[in-house]
Amino acid sequence: MSEFDYDLFVIGGGSGGVRAARVAAGETGARVALAEESRYGGTCVIRGCVPKKLMVFASEFSHMPDAARCYGWDIADGSFDWKTFRGHLHEELDRLEGVYRKMLKGSGVETFDARARLRDPHTVELSTGEVKTAKHILVATGGRPVRPQVPGANCGIVSDDIFDLEDLPKSILIIGGGYIACEFACILNGLGVEVTQYYRGAQILRGFDEEARGLIADAMKENGIDLHVGTNIASLVAATGDEDPNLDAAHMSGPVEAARYGTSEPEPGPGVPVRVKGTNGQDRVFDMVLFATGRAPNTDDMGLEEAGVTLGKRGGISVDEYSQTSVPSIYAIGDVTNRVNLTPVAIREGMQFVETVFRGNPTPVDHDLIPSAIFTQPEFGTIGLTEEEARDREPVEVYATSFRPMNTAFAGRPDRVLMKLIVSKETRKVLGCHIVAPGAGEMIQLAGIAVKMGATKEDFDRTVAVHPTMAEELVTMRQPSRSG
Structure with missing residues (x-):
């Protein structure tokens, strides 16, 4: 026993x-x-x-x-x-x-x-x-998601709360620039919510490939998301019944249009209308604030x-x-x-x-070269080193192309996609693969197998393209865009 x-x-x-x-x-x-x-x-x-x-x-x-x-x-x-x-x-x-x-x-x-x-x-x-x-x-x-330690943070919701909302807000301010913030900005925008996003950093999706980050940010703005980088909250207070003649009425929306707002903070829980002053000078009321700050x-x-x-x-x-x-x-x-x-x-x-x-076979966990996807619109699939990380380690060649895909180009939309390979000059191994496109999550799962196996650029080149597809660009790029 x-x-x-x-x-x-x-x-x-x-x-x-x-x-x-x-x-x-x-x-x-x-x-x-x-x-x-x-x-x-x-x-x-x-x-x-x-x-x-x-x-x-x-x-x-x-x-x-x-x-x-x-x-x-x-x-x-x-x-x-x-x-x-x-x-x-x-x-x-x-x-x-x-x-x-x-x-x-x-x-x-x-x-x-x-x-x-x-x-x-x-x-x-x-x-x-x-x-x-x-x-x-x-x-x-x-x-678990955490709220920042700022006055008024109790008035905002976190990502766990989204799925239990009784109603969608007419307008929302999303605080944060990571993948959760960006995904929900795209989701809520697509569902008809007026979305504003503040991020204190210089560009969203810190830690990911710079070129991919820029394309996604541009696409989010093009799709109607009011994205402000280099911006943080100066003050955050729940709406009250006290009149504030200085509030810009043009920025009121949804069920708070007829309300009057003060600067004192009452005791309501998350999900109430909130007045926000940003460090960018913007002063307005949002039906809801979502903290996606870690x-x-x-x-x-x-x-x-x-x-x-x-x-x-x-x-x-x-x-x-x-x-x-x-x-x-x-x-x-x-x-x-x-x-x-x-x-x-x-x-x-x-x-x-x-x-x-339990099997007596000591097996360490392999955390190297893990593919992942961010479900923004367009999606972002990535594995391996970013261009910036690779350049800091060794001489590389960068193969990249950005274009309007057939599907949306025919419909007159401005959407662009990105296909990018980071290649070691010495070993010719593909050190990183980054895809910004509809379905990028599906693509990076398959590309991730090749990168994990140590495929070289020439292995990619020897693979016949599937035409017409977006992903065929991964095996048809012959000349590097840049090197260093």
């Missing part, structure tokens, strides 16, 4: 934790339990990737009638019904959560709908009052440090290449470690954890 209740106790029912739990239980015969205080599926399924991508699909229909008429279809403009969409959305999320629960049960994992805290390296205490012991503990509690690992009040687990500077759990913490019996995967915060990475880390701990 084991001295522990379980071989493994997983804290967190997101994609990484669920995968690790069910594989350990179903394929290695381990006795496994999992605790989740919220909904099974975690950020990706319930509050992130899945509902966001469904909103992307919904928003893309806004351009369809006009484009269809250019192709000869007699289609009238329609209207978007948020309540209808939201109902279908929550039905789908409920279905997916049920799938996660069913998979855990089918694998023999015992589940607890409760919050779990560490009591010591082998013990967890549940919010139900139960205490459980395990030979190994895996922390997979993910992350995320934080869910490590608060979990007993981690008391159990001896070391945390990093930003609150993430520090782990080695095998996802092991400073306490040998405790491991951590996914966003809570603040390594590479992507769902497929968390799943891969969960699989490697099982391989290491």
